[in-house]
Amino acid sequence: MLKKNDKYSMSALWHCVALLCMALLTSSCQLSAPEVTPADDAATSVVTENFIAPVLFNTDWEFSASDQDRSWQAIAVEKSWQKVSLPHSARMEPKIVNNQWQGFAWYRKKLQPNPAWNGKQVYVDFEAAMNAAEVWLNGKKLSAHLGGYLPFSVQLPLLNAGDDNWLYVKLDNRDSAVTGPKPLKLLDFNTYGGIYRNVWLRAENTTHISDAVAANKVASGGVFVSYPQVSASAAQVQVKTHVLTGATTAGVQLTQNLYWGEQLVGSVQSELVAPSTALNGKASLEVELEATQQLNLLRPHLWSPAAPNLYRLETLVFEGGKLVDKEINKIGVREFKFVDNRLYINGKQSFLRGVNRHQEYPYVGYALSDAAQYRDAEKIKAAGFDYVRLSHYPHAKAFMNAADELGLVLLDSILGWQYVNETPEFTAQVLQTCRDLIRRDRNHASVLAWECSLNESWMQESLIDQFTQIVHEEYPGANVYSAGWQEYGYDIFLQARQHRLEHYKKPTKPYVVSEYGDWEYYAMNAGLQQDSWQNLLQADRSSRQLLSDGEKRLQQQARNIAEAHNDNFNTPAFADGFWVMFDYNRGYADDLESSGIMSIDRLPKFSYYFYQSQRDANDYAGPLVGNKKVSEKTADSIKANTENRQQNNSGYMVFMATHWQANSALSFPIYTNAERVEIYLNGKLLGESVLESNLGNLPHPPHHFTLPAFATGELKAVAYAKGKPVAEQRVQTPGAPAKLVLSVDASSIPPQAGRNDVVFVRAMLQDAAGHNARINSEPVSFALTGDAELLSPVQVNTEDGIASALVRLGSDLRGVKISAHYKNIHAQTLSLANE
Numbered sequence: 001m002l003k004k005n006d007k008y009s010m011s012a013l014w015h016c017v018a019l020l021c022m023a024l025l026t027s028s029c030q031l032s033a034p035e036v037t038p039a040d041d042a043a044t045s046v047v048t049e050n051f052i053a054p055v056l057f058n059t060d061w062e063f064s065a066s067d068q069d070r071s072w073q074a075i076a077v078e079k080s081w082q083k084v085s086l087p088h089s090a091r092m093e094p095k096i097v098n099n100q101w102q103g104f105a106w107y108r109k110k111l112q113p114n115p116a117w118n119g120k121q122v123y124v125d126f127e128a129a130m131n132a133a134e135v136w137l138n139g140k141k142l143s144a145h146l147g148g149y150l151p152f153s154v155q156l157p158l159l160n161a162g163d164d165n166w167l168y169v170k171l172d173n174r175d176s177a178v179t180g181p182k183p184l185k186l187l188d189f190n191t192y193g194g195i196y197r198n199v200w201l202r203a204e205n206t207t208h209i210s211d212a213v214a215a216n217k218v219a220s221g222g223v224f225v226s227y228p229q230v231s232a233s234a235a236q237v238q239v240k241t242h243v244l245t246g247a248t249t250a251g252v253q254l255t256q257n258l259y260w261g262e263q264l265v266g267s268v269q270s271e272l273v274a275p276s277t278a279l280n281g282k283a284s285l286e287v288e289l290e291a292t293q294q295l296n297l298l299r300p301h302l303w304s305p306a307a308p309n310l311y312r313l314e315t316l317v318f319e320g321g322k323l324v325d326k327e328i329n330k331i332g333v334r335e336f337k338f339v340d341n342r343l344y345i346n347g348k349q350s351f352l353r354g355v356n357r358h359q360e361y362p363y364v365g366y367a368l369s370d371a372a373q374y375r376d377a378e379k380i381k382a383a384g385f386d387y388v389r390l391s392h393y394p395h396a397k398a399f400m401n402a403a404d405e406l407g408l409v410l411l412d413s414i415l416g417w418q419y420v421n422e423t424p425e426f427t428a429q430v431l432q433t434c435r436d437l438i439r440r441d442r443n444h445a446s447v448l449a450w451e452c453s454l455n456e457s458w459m460q461e462s463l464i465d466q467f468t469q470i471v472h473e474e475y476p477g478a479n480v481y482s483a484g485w486q487e488y489g490y491d492i493f494l495q496a497r498q499h500r501l502e503h504y505k506k507p508t509k510p511y512v513v514s515e516y517g518d519w520e521y522y523a524m525n526a527g528l529q530q531d532s533w534q535n536l537l538q539a540d541r542s543s544r545q546l547l548s549d550g551e552k553r554l555q556q557q558a559r560n561i562a563e564a565h566n567d568n569f570n571t572p573a574f575a576d577g578f579w580v581m582f583d584y585n586r587g588y589a590d591d592l593e594s595s596g597i598m599s600i601d602r603l604p605k606f607s608y609y610f611y612q613s614q615r616d617a618n619d620y621a622g623p624l625v626g627n628k629k630v631s632e633k634t635a636d637s638i639k640a641n642t643e644n645r646q647q648n649n650s651g652y653m654v655f656m657a658t659h660w661q662a663n664s665a666l667s668f669p670i671y672t673n674a675e676r677v678e679i680y681l682n683g684k685l686l687g688e689s690v691l692e693s694n695l696g697n698l699p700h701p702p703h704h705f706t707l708p709a710f711a712t713g714e715l716k717a718v719a720y721a722k723g724k725p726v727a728e729q730r731v732q733t734p735g736a737p738a739k740l741v742l743s744v745d746a747s748s749i750p751p752q753a754g755r756n757d758v759v760f761v762r763a764m765l766q767d768a769a770g771h772n773a774r775i776n777s778e779p780v781s782f783a784l785t786g787d788a789e790l791l792s793p794v795q796v797n798t799e800d801g802i803a804s805a806l807v808r809l810g811s812d813l814r815g816v817k818i819s820a821h822y823k824n825i826h827a828q829t830l831s832l833a834n835e
Contacts, residue, residue, distance in 0.1 A: 050322045052116055054202035057124060058086035058756060060109060061195075065090055067103040072136055072168060075106050085756045089367040090130070090173065090193030092791065095600070096592060097365075097585040100190050102174045107195055111156075111165040120203040122156040125211070127197035127397060129171055130366070131179060136168040146429060147179050148191060149394040149415055150436045153214040169195065178425045180454070181392070181417035187587035188417060189358055189392070192365030197396055207245040207252055208325040209317060210288075212439045215242055218473050220290060223315050223327055225443045226477055228294075230335035230346065235300040237333065241315055243272060243289040243325075250320035254291050259312040266295035302346045303332025303445040305386035306619050308407035310445070332404060332445025337479050341510045343574040352409055352575035353565075353614060354387030355380060355597075356515060358584040359395050361758065362600050363791045363806055369757040370398035375747040376602075377402035380581055383597065383608055384615040387448075389514060389577040392417045392455040394437055403446040410446045411483060411512070411577075412437060416454035420463075430454065431466055438474040449492050450475075453484030456499070464489035483512070497564060498579065513576035517564040518543045518595035546583070546592065547599040548776040548799040551606070551659045555669060557595070558607040558657060562695055562702055565614075569697035578611075601760060601804035602745060606669075609655035613671035613700050617651035617721065652726035654719035656705075659774050660731045667706040674719035674726050679705050682713040689717075734774045734801075735767035740820055740827035744835045751832050754811045758791065763803045763820040763827055772801040778822065779803075786816035788832070807832075 062081035070078075084107075091101040126133070130148035134141060137156060145152040159165045173193035175183040184191070215221030221242050229236040239256050251271065258266035272289040301309040310330045317325040337344045344350065357380065361368055368376075373396050380388055388408050390399075393415040403410050414433045420426075434452035441447055452467040453459070468489050471482040484490035492510045498519035521543040543560045545553040561578060568576040583596040592600060597607040654677055658668040670677055670689045677689040689703035712733045719727040744751060745760035763780045765773040780803035784790045787810030796803040809816065809832070816832040 051205055051208070051325050052120070052203045054125070054200045057109075057199040057201040061086060061088070062108050063088065063090075063105065063194075065101075065103060065105045069104050069172075070106075072139060072141075072170075075168070075170075076139070076166075078106075081108070086199055087196045087364075087367040087369065087756060088194045089196055089365045090171070092363055093192075093365060093585075095362045095792070096590065097190055098590040100184060100585075100587060101193065102184065103172075103193075105171040105173070105194055107169040107171070109167050111159055111167055113159040113161050113165070114203075117203045120205060121208075122159075122201065122203045123153050123211070123214075124156060124167065125151060125153045125200040125202060126169075126195065127151050127199070128394075129169065129195045129197075130173045130191060130193045131176055132172040134170040136170070138165055146176075147415070147433055147436075148173070150433060151213050151440060153211050171195070177421055177423070178429050179415065180421060180426070180430075181415060181419040184587040188593070190360065190365065190585050190587050192360075192367070194365075194367060196366040196368075198370070205319075205324040207243065207317060207319045209315065209327050210242045210244050212242075212442075213436050215439075216435075217242065218435075219476055221439055223313075223329060223443070225313065225329060225331050226475070227333055227335065228477065230300075230302070230333060232302065232346070233299060235297045235302075235333045237266070237295040237297065237311075237313075237331070238292060239295070239313065239315070240290065240292045243291075243317060245287050245289060245319070247287055252289060253318040254293070255314075255316040255318070256293050256295060257314040257316065258295050258297075259314070260301060265311070266297060268293045268295055297333065300333045303334040303404075303407075304345050304348075305350075305352075305407040305409055308332060308405060308445070310404060329443050330401070330404060331443060334445055335479060336448050336481070338481075338510045338574075341507045341572060341574070343510065350574070352387035353385055353611070354389060354409075354575055354577040355383070355385050355581045355611075356389045356391040356577050356579050357395070357581045358391065359399070360582070360584045360600070361806070364758060364808075367758075368396065368398075369752065369755050370396070371749045371752045371755060371757050372759070373398035374402040374749050375745065376582075377406055377408060378747055378749070379598065379602060381406045381408060382612075383581075383604075384611040384613070385581075387411070387575050387577065388581075389413065389451075389512075391515075391580075394440070397440070400441060400444050400446060404444055408446055409448050409575075410444070411449055411451050411514075412441050412444075412447050413451035413455070414453070416457060418456045420454055420457050420459060422460070427463065427466075430463075431470060434467055434470045435474055438471065442475055449481035449483040451483045451494070453482075453486075453490065453494070456485060456496075459484075459486060461488055481510075485514075496579075497568065497576075507572045511571065511573045513568045513571060513573045515577060515579040516568060517561045518579040520564070521560045522595075544594045545605070546594045546799070547603055547605055548797075549594075550776070551657070551661075551664060551668075554606040555657050555665075557605065558610045558669065558671075558702075561597075561607050562610055562692075562698065566695045566697045566701075599799060599804075601799070601806075603762075603799065603802060603804065606655075606657040609653070609657070609671045610669075610702065612653055613655070613673050613702070614698065615673060616699065617653075617673050617726070619651070650726050652719055652721055654717045654727045654729050656715060656717050656729060656731055658715070658731060660715045660733050661774065662710060662712075662733075664710065666708070666710065667704060670703040670705060670717060671700075672703065672717075672719045672727070673700045674721045676720050677703055677705075678718045678720070679707075680714075680716040680718070681707065681711060683716075732769070732771040734771050735769065737765040737773040737775060737778075737822065737825060738768040739766050739770075740764070740780065740822050740825050741766055741770075742818060742820060742827045742830040744830070744832065750835050751809055751813060753787075753809055753813045755809075757809045759807055759809065759832075761805045761807055761818050761830065763796075763805070763822075765798060765801050765803075765822060765825075774801045776800065780820055780822045783819045784817070786810075786814070786832075787812045788816045 063084045090105040133145045135143045135154045143154040212222030224240040226238045255269045270291045313329045315327040389411040468482045481491040483492035487493045494514035497516035545557040583592045583594045583600040652674045654672040689705040692701045695701040715731045751759045778798045779795045782805045789808045791806040813833040818830045820827040
C-alpha cells in the first residue's frame with residue numbers, strides 16, 4: 001500500500017511492482033506507478049500542482065556512538081563523526097552476536113532551507129529508531145519518542161535562512177523497563193540499534209491529509225479504508241479521511257478515485273466545510289475536517305493468498321480549485337470471517353500454512369533495505385507459506401507491502417516476550433503501541449488480526465480487556481480480530497505446540513498453533529522460561545541444525561517438522577506457524593538459534609523443500625498480480641543457488657534430502673507434491689519411493705527410499721502425476737573442489753543502487769563437472785571494488801559448499817566488481833551492474 005504516511009515506501013515499492021511486471025509476468029502488467037514519485041533527497045523535491053511529494057531523507061547523515069550519555073552541547077563539538085546513509089545500524093556486529101552493543105547513538109544532518117518549503121509545514125518522519133529517541137534542531141529539543149519499532153513524526157520550526165541548521169537525533173537502546181521486553185542478557189532475540197529504517201521529509205500545505213499515527217485519533221487520522229460488504233458479486237469500499245486545514249479556508253473538496261490497473265472503476269467527491277473552531281471545541285489556527293465516503297464495486301477482484309489483487313486508491317484534496325495534497329494506497333478488497341471457528345477468506349474455507357519471522361540480517365542486524373525486506377517475503381512465499389506471524393514486534397512497512405503484493409496473510413504484533421511490568425508507565429506504553437500499530441497498518445490487505453498481546457506472558461485480565469477494547473475501537477466494524485496468548489478475552493487464541501502440555505481440543509474461539517517444531521525437540525521443559533535451558537535433548541534429535549551440520553542432522557530437522565506439522569492437524573487450528581523461517585541471533589546465547597528452514601544467510605535447508613512440497617501444484621507457481629499470473633521467478637527464486645532445478649514450471653516439485661556421498665545414509669526422505677516418484681542411479685531404474693503412511697494428515701506426506709548400496713554417480717528422482725512425468729531432480733556425488741562460481745542471491749529484485757541496499761553474494765565451490773562440492777567450514781576470501789562496501793569479513797567459511805558475503809551498495813553499480821578465491825582457485829569476477 002502507498003499512502004502519505006507511507007509515501008514513505010512509494011519509491012521502493014513501485015520499483016518492486018515495476019520489476020514484477022517486467023520480470024515475472026508473461027503479458028503486460030495492470031499495475032501503474034503513482035504520478036508522484038519521491039525523490040532521494042530534500043534538495044530535489046518534486047513539485048506537482050501545489051504540493052510536494054515526500055522525499056527520502058536517508059543520505060548525508062553523520063553518526064557518533066558512545067557507551068556514556070553525553071549532552072547535546074558535548075556531542076555538538078564531537079570531532080569523530082562518521083558519514084553514513086540510512087538505514088543504519090549503531091554497530092556492525094559479528095555473524096554470531098555474543099555481546100550486542102548497547103548505549104547512546106547520535107545522528108545529525110545539515111539542513112538548508114528550500115524555497116519550495118515557503119509557507120508550508122515541514123515534517124521529518126522516522127519509520128523507526130531504536131529505542132528511546134530525542135530530536136533536536138539548532139540546540140532546541142523538539143520531540144521525544146519511546147519505542148523502537150513504530151513510526152514517529154517531528155514538525156520542524158522555521159529554519160535559519162543562510163545558516164547551517166543542524167538536526168540531531170539521540171538514541172538510547174539500553175534495556176528499558178517501560179518498553180520491555182526482557183533485558184538483553186535474558187532475551188531470545190536481539191533488538192540492535194540505530195536509525196535502522198527509512199526517514200522521510202515532507203513539506204505540507206496548510207490544508208493536507210494528516211499522518212495516521214501522528215494524528216493520534218481513535219479510528220481516524222490519515223486515510224482509513226475498510227470494507228463493510230464483500231462478496232464475489234459486489235463490494236463496498238469505505239474511505240474515512242482526516243484533513244487538517246487553516247481556520248480560514250477557500251473551501252475544501254475531497255475526491256476518491258479507485259483504479260484497477262489503468263481503469264477508473266469508482267469515484268466520489270465531497271465538499272468539506274471548515275467550522276470556525278477545531279473539532280475538539282477549542283479555537284485554533286488549525287482545523288480538523290473528516291469525511292467518510294463510499295465506493296461501490298461490481299464483481300470486484302478480491303484479494304486472497306492465491307490471488308493478491310490490489311486496487312489503487314487515490315485520495316485528492318483540493319482547495320480553491322487547486323490540488324493541494326494527494327495520497328495513494330494500494331488496497332485489497334477481502335473478507336476474513338470465522339464460522340464455527342474456521343477461517344473463511346472471501347467465503348472459502350482456508351487453512352493457513354505459516355511461519356514466524358525475525359527481521360534480522362547478519363552483521364547489520366535490523367538495518368535492512370526495502371529491497372532486502374521484499375526478498376525475504378519472496379523467499380517465504382516461494383517456500384510454500386501463505387501466512388507469517390510477525391514475531392515479536394512490528395516489522396517494516398516494506399515487508400508488509402511485499403506481503404500485500406505476494407499474498408502473505410499476516411498476524412501483526414506489538415513488542416513482547418516473556419515480560420510484564422505492572423507499572424502505569426509500562427501499561428500506558430503498551431496500550432499506545434497497540435493503537436499506533438493499528439493506525440500504521442490498518443489499510444494492509446494482508447493483516448488478519450492484531451496481536452496486541454505480550455508474547456508468552458501471563459497478563460492481568462484487566463490489561464487484556466484494554467487491549468481487545470483498543471483493537472475494536474481503532475478498527476470498528478465486523479470481522480476485526482484481536483489475538484493473544486491467553487484464551488481469556490481475545491478473539492483468536494494463540495498457543496504454541498512447543499509450550500502446551502496437551503492439545504486444545506474443545507475450542508471456544510478460533511485457534512492458531514502460533515509456534516511449533518523447535519522448542520519441543522530442544523528441551524523437555526514445556527513452559528515459557530526458555531533461558532532456563534532445563535533438560536536439553538540430545539543435539540542430534542534437535543530441530544536446531546545449522547546448514548553446515550550435514551545431511552543427517554538436516555534430515556532430522558525436517559523429520560521433526562513433518563511430525564509436528566502433521567500433529568497440528570489433530571487440533572482445531574485454522575493456521576499454524578513454524579518456528580522459524582531464518583536462523584537468528586539471541587541476546588542470551590553465544591550461538592545462532594538454528595531452527596530456521598533457511599540459514600541466517602538465506603540459504604535453504606532440507607526442511608525448506610518439505611514445506612515447498614506441501615503446496616498443491618496448481619497454486620505453486622505463484623500469485624496473481626493485477627489479474628495476471630506471476631510465473632516461475634517468484635516460486636523458483638531460491639533454486640538458482642541450489643542444485644534443485646526442476647524439469648519444468650508446472651508447479652510440481654520433487655526433492656531428495658540427500659547429498660549422495662560415500663557417508664550418506666542409504667535411506668532418505670523425498671519431498672514432492674506429485675503422486676509417485678521413481679528413483680534412478682546412474683540411469684538405472686531402482687524402483688519407486690514409498691509414502692510415509694504415519695504422516696497422513698499432511699496434504700503431501702513425505703516419501704522415502706532405501707538403496708541396496710552406495711555407488712558414486714548420479715541419483716535421479718522423477719515425479720509423476722496422472723501418469724506423466726512432471727518434475728525431476730538430480731543429485732551428483734561431488735568431487736574435489738576445482739572451481740569457484742560467484743552469483744547474487746536469487747530474487748526478482750536485483751541489487752538496488754542509491755537505496756543503501758544489502759545483497760548476498762554467493763561463492764560456490766564446485767567440482768570439475770560443475771556440481772556443488774558440499775564442503776563445510778572452508779575459508780573463501782572476497783575482494784570488492786567500486787561504490788560498495790563488504791559488510792561481512794574478508795574471509796567467510798563455506799556452508800554446504802557455499803560462502804556468503806554481504807555487500808552494501810552505494811549510488812552507482814557501475815564499477816562494482818567482486819572476486820573470490822579459495823586456496824589456489826580463483827573465481828571469475830562478478831559485475832553487479834550486470835545482475
